[in-house]
Amino acid sequence: MAGNIIIRQRGTKVHPGKNMGMGKDHTLYALVDGIVRFERKDKKRQQVSIIPAA
Template identity: 50%
Template structure:
């Protein structure tokens, strides 16, 4: 048995905190104003109707309704369909 630690073992042991990215509300799900729909790095999804993009590229609802995923000019877009529309 070794009496001392291996040479690099004390230089290990770091890890980064989880980012919790991804889709939070799926197509057809009900959302209220301010609900986060997608947390992302970069514009994987683009905002559509009744949806805005935050400083960190988070897509969130600005109206109450149902989430709708669709393609618009080749871009994956997210909209919120209100009951009136």
């Protein structure tokens, strides 16, 4: 659901992707309703995106 916290973290271990927001404490949250998708961009960088629900 939009506004729900997906990840609480210290620093940017996981970066926000599409339809994700980042708080000032690096918390990642959903901007839209949909399916959460975790993906690795390279060896060090992981990204989380939201695929919007139809």
